[in-house]
Every structure is written in C-alpha cells, then in structure tokens.
Amino acid sequence: xxxxxxxxxxxxxxxxxxxxxxxxxxxxxxxxxxxxxxxxxxxxxxxxxxxxxxxxxxxxxxxxxxxxxxxxxxxxxxxxxxxxxxxxxxxxxxxxxxxxxxxxxxxxxxxxxxxxxxxxxxxxxxxxxxxxxxxxxxxxxxxxxxxxxxxxxxxxxxxxxxxxxxxxxxxxxxxxxxxxxxxxx
Numbered sequence: 161x162x163x164x165x166x167x168x169x170x171x172x173x174x175x176x177x178x179x180x181x182x183x184x185x186x187x188x189x190x191x192x193x194x195x196x197x198x199x200x201x202x203x204x205x206x207x208x209x210x211x212x213x214x215x216x217x218x219x220x221x222x223x224x225x226x227x228x229x230x231x232x233x234x235x236x237x238x239x240x241x242x243x244x245x246x247x248x249x250x251x252x253x254x255x256x257x258x259x260x261x262x263x264x265x266x267x268x269x270x271x272x273x274x275x276x277x278x279x280x281x282x283x284x285x286x287x288x289x290x291x292x293x294x295x296x297x298x299x300x301x302x303x304x305x306x307x308x309x310x311x312x313x314x315x316x317x318x319x320x321x322x323x324x325x326x327x328x329x330x331x332x333x334x335x336x337x338x339x340x341x342x343x344x345x
Contacts, residue, residue: 188326191215192334195231196306199330201323224313225320227327231306239305241280241343244298245269248282262286266293273345274331277301281328285314293317295324301333301343 189202193213200206204227206215212230216223232239249269254262264287272281280298288294294311310327312320 190330191229193229195302195304195334196229196308197330197332197334198308198327200227200327224316225323226311227323228309228311229307231304234300234303234305239300241300244280244300244305245271248280248296248298252284252287254288256290262290272328274328276344277333278343278345279331291315293320295321295328297328297331299333299343304333306333 187202188199189204191198191200191206191213200215201217203217204215205218206213206227206229209228212228215227215229216225249267251267252264256262264284266285267282269280269282271278273279274297277299280296282296284294284296286292288309288311291314292311293314294309297306297308299306308327308331310320310324312323
C-alpha cells in the first residue's frame with residue numbers, strides 16, 4: 161500500500177511511536193505520536209515504514225488487515241478540505257504488478273465527526289489492493305495534514321470494518337492543541 165501519492169507535495173513528518181494499554185478496555189491499545197492518536201487492537205503493533213507508520217497484527221504471516229498513518233506539513237495551495245473531499249469521492253485507478261488496470265468501486269465518502277472534530281472520510285473497494293476494502297480518514301489541523309487508512313481483505317470484512325470503527329472512534333489529532341479551528345462538530 162502506498163500513501164506517498166496522496167502526500168507527494170510536501171515533507172512528511174515522522175514521530176516516535178508510543179503505545180500503551182487503555183485502562184478498562186480489554187483488547188485495545190493506543191497508537192500515539194507527536195500529531196495523532198487512535199485506538200487499535202491490543203494484538204497489533206506499528207512500525208515506521210519510511211515516511212509512514214504501518215500497523216497490523218503482530219507475528220501474523222499473512223497480511224489481511226493493515227492500518228497506515230502518514231502526515232505532512234500543509235501546503236496551503238494544495239492541501240484543503242475541498243481538495244481532499246474531491247479526491248476521496250472519486251474512484252481510484254491503479255496499475256497492478258501484471259500491468260492490469262483496476263478502478264475502485266463501492267465508493268462512499270463524506271465528512272464525519274470523530275472526537276468532536278470533522279474528518280474527511282471515504283470507503284473504497286480495490287482502491288489500493290485487489291480484493292481489499294480501504295477506509296480513509298483525512299484531517300487538516302495545526303498546520304498538519306494527517307491521513308489514516310485501514311485496509312482489509314474481503315474475506316475478513318466484518319472484522320476489518322469493526323477495527324476501522326475502533327480506529328475512528330478515538331481518532332484525534334494532537335496538533336489540535338496548537339490551533340483552534342472551525343471544523344468542530
């Protein structure tokens with residue numbers, strides 16, 4: 161999965177991963193870095209992968225579910241909620257390793273409220289990988305644009321969509337302390 165095209169226009173921010181157990185909630189822990197935090201299954205770990213973080217179930221041989229996180233400094237001319245809303249609402253076209261063209265389907269998008277803040281959201285089928293659903297979450301705040309994606313194979317759709325909901329439930333930009341903005345809900 162490649163988050164770079166989405167953020168090809170600016171420097172990517174990299175931060176240290178911090179995870180801890182969430183008291184009172186079994187099976188869930190928090191991913192936290194200098195600009196964002198969210199809940200994820202306790203069995204998952206995150207590793208820095210170049211300019212992004214990749215999170216998935218630890219010690220699993222196959223990858224049927226994965227969350228990715230990337231962030232960058234905002235380019236005011238290119239990074240607007242309107243631009244991201246438009247991009248997320250469009251089917252994505254990509255070329256696979258054999259040269260075949262795939263166009264995503266089952267596209268749903270809009271604005272959703274997570275932790276009292278508005279996020280651009282979209283759900284696609286086959287936008288990143290064959291037979292995978294991907295949920296996208298994008299927010300601009302405090303001079304930072306953050307992108308979180310959750311992809312899951314169609315064979316684990318029920319579990320994958322539940323994990324996407326877990327991530328969304330407590331999706332929060334820590335950068336919000338730097339800047340009060342009008343995109344609250």
